[in-house]
Amino acid sequence: MIRNRLLLGFFVILFAEAHVFASAINIDLDSISNICEGIENGISDITVEYETYHVPPVQLEEIDGTDKIITKGRTKYVWTSARPFGELSISIEKNTYMNEYADSWDNVTTQSYNGKIAKQHELIKGPHKRSLGIISNARKFVPLLDRTPFAFTLFRFQEQSLSQVLRNRDPELLKLDKNVKTTKGFRTIRVDRFVRLEDEELLSQRIYFSVDHAFTPVKFEYFNGKKIVATIEVLALEEVKEGLWFPKKGRMSTPSLPRSWVYEANNVIVNQGLTEGYFDLEFPPGTDVRDEITGLRYIVKPTEQQFEKWLKEEDAISRRLRQHKQRIVAKEEIEPRAEFNSDHNNILKVKNKSSSKTTNFILSKLFSWLGVGLIIVFVFAIILLYRSFVYKGDHNK
Numbered sequence: 001m002i003r004n005r006l007l008l009g010f011f012v013i014l015f016a017e018a019h020v021f022a023s024a025i026n027i028d029l030d031s032i033s034n035i036c037e038g039i040e041n042g043i044s045d046i047t048v049e050y051e052t053y054h055v056p057p058v059q060l061e062e063i064d065g066t067d068k069i070i071t072k073g074r075t076k077y078v079w080t081s082a083r084p085f086g087e088l089s090i091s092i093e094k095n096t097y098m099n100e101y102a103d104s105w106d107n108v109t110t111q112s113y114n115g116k117i118a119k120q121h122e123l124i125k126g127p128h129k130r131s132l133g134i135i136s137n138a139r140k141f142v143p144l145l146d147r148t149p150f151a152f153t154l155f156r157f158q159e160q161s162l163s164q165v166l167r168n169r170d171p172e173l174l175k176l177d178k179n180v181k182t183t184k185g186f187r188t189i190r191v192d193r194f195v196r197l198e199d200e201e202l203l204s205q206r207i208y209f210s211v212d213h214a215f216t217p218v219k220f221e222y223f224n225g226k227k228i229v230a231t232i233e234v235l236a237l238e239e240v241k242e243g244l245w246f247p248k249k250g251r252m253s254t255p256s257l258p259r260s261w262v263y264e265a266n267n268v269i270v271n272q273g274l275t276e277g278y279f280d281l282e283f284p285p286g287t288d289v290r291d292e293i294t295g296l297r298y299i300v301k302p303t304e305q306q307f308e309k310w311l312k313e314e315d316a317i318s319r320r321l322r323q324h325k326q327r328i329v330a331k332e333e334i335e336p337r338a339e340f341n342s343d344h345n346n347i348l349k350v351k352n353k354s355s356s357k358t359t360n361f362i363l364s365k366l367f368s369w370l371g372v373g374l375i376i377v378f379v380f381a382i383i384l385l386y387r388s389f390v391y392k393g394d395h396n397k
Contacts, residue, residue: 037163045082152250
């Protein structure tokens with residue numbers, strides 16, 4: 001049944017492309033539904049390396065005095081998912097955060113879910129480096145598809161696929177506009193979806209299909225009746241396999257918010273044959289893990305392999321240090337000889353100066369004591385002379 005619909009979709013595309021340069025395309029909703037089903041079945045698994053950012057960017061002044069943090073620069077992702085896309089998932093998110101004082105730090109968050117076990121690892125870098133892990137059997141750590149690259153594709157329809165939406169329809173609530181119009185550089189046709197509220201039919205969504213890219217959806221508009229409340233638009237497409245196009249760049253915006261959210265893909269790989277075992281996360285050594293299944297908390301120790309690798313790395317570092325020291329010693333044995341004579345002369349000068357100072361000191365002390373001795377002798381001589389005069393006077397009497 002699926003194969004028949006895929007073939008039907010292929011022939012519909014060929015037929016429509018023959019009329020692609022007309023002002024209106026000869027196509028109906030059933031044909032578009034078959035084409036959408038072909039796109040939906042064309043991807044079994046996907047890996048996208050991409051970046052996101054806001055336009056215009058958030059300024060530091062906007063969080064002054066708020067204790068809030070902002071993302072500095074672009075957020076980088078590597079996201080992988082497989083069927084069922086809402087279940088099997090693993091993603092890596094890299095951010096640089098900044099607070100109101102312009103202090104910044106890097107943060108890497110890895111999340112995985114294999115349909116049974118969910119894991120998250122958060123590596124906070126900077127002065128207060130931490131490695132935190134969580135294990136849970138709850139269905140979490142799975143990014144919403146409308147916050148992944150699928151947000152810009154027909155895979156954004158999660159509860160019911162777009163092919164089913166177009167096929168299982170109320171004729172009054174789906175309208176096809178076959179007139180080709182240019183939308184952001186793409187030549188498109190449009191499908192309008194309505195909802196019935198009491199006796200009134202209100203516009204809820206518009207989907208634009210590029211007639212030059214195998215009727216790949218390139219724009220989604222959401223309404224609350226008359227006004228647009230959100231727009232998801234593709235700005236560039238890339239052919240990831242023959243006849244299958246995937247958004248290379250896209251933008252989300254809403255009139256109620258001052259900024260739009262931009263997505264840019266650097267690399268897209270589809271249909272790698274990934275199995276459930278791929279969607280698991282191994283915590284690095286040193287991670288503080290909280291296991292919500294067992295209620296345990298523990299620190300991950302290095303495995304024997306990791307320990308041996310660490311020993312080899314330490315041995316290599318020690319060997320490089322020894323070689324560096326040997327080079328320094330060899331250099332010191334050669335280079336100092338050129339300056340030996342001048343250094344030796346300087347040392348002799350210092351020694352001569354030192355000995356000269358010592359001699360002068362001894363002579364000054366010697367002359368000081370000699371002067372003191374002469375003074376004592378002079379005083380003693382005066383005393384003796386005085387006593388001899390006194391003695392003679394007494395004798396004459």
